[in-house]
Amino acid sequence: MIVGVIITLFAWPAGIVVGNLIASILWGLPTWLILLRKLHCSQPWCFRPGRHPIEGTTFHTCQKHTVAPVHASLKALHAEKYPEQHAHLNPVTP
Numbered sequence: 001m002i003v004g005v006i007i008t009l010f011a012w013p014a015g016i017v018v019g020n021l022i023a024s025i026l027w028g029l030p031t032w033l034i035l036l037r038k039l040h041c042s043q044p045w046c047f048r049p050g051r052h053p054i055e056g057t058t059f060h061t062c063q064k065h066t067v068a069p070v071h072a073s074l075k076a077l078h079a080e081k082y083p084e085q086h087a088h089l090n091p092v093t094p
Contacts, residue, residue: 041065042074054078056090 041050042059050060054071057078061070079086 043070056086058082058085058089 036047039049039060040046041048041062041064042054042057043061043065046062046065048062048064050062052061052063052066053059054061054074057075059074059078061074
């Protein structure tokens with residue numbers, strides 16, 4: 001009887017903690033991964049926050065990659081990966 005009460009007293013809070021940990025992993029990890037994917041620098045393998053938009057694309061770069069050669073290469077990458085979107089964002093004027 002006493003052993004059952006002791007197990008109940010200690011197992012119940014542990015179950016809540018484990019349940020909350022599992023819920024945090026199941027909901028929190030995908031949320032952080034989506035935010036990281038959407039908000040990071042568009043330069044490959046750079047995970048800094050991208051705050052500087054590249055004109056004519058949907059890409060953003062961090063402070064380190066806000067230079068003309070990187071912007072030109074990312075603009076070419078955008079034209080290659082998303083040609084319809086690139087044509088819409090960069091209309092040709094006669």
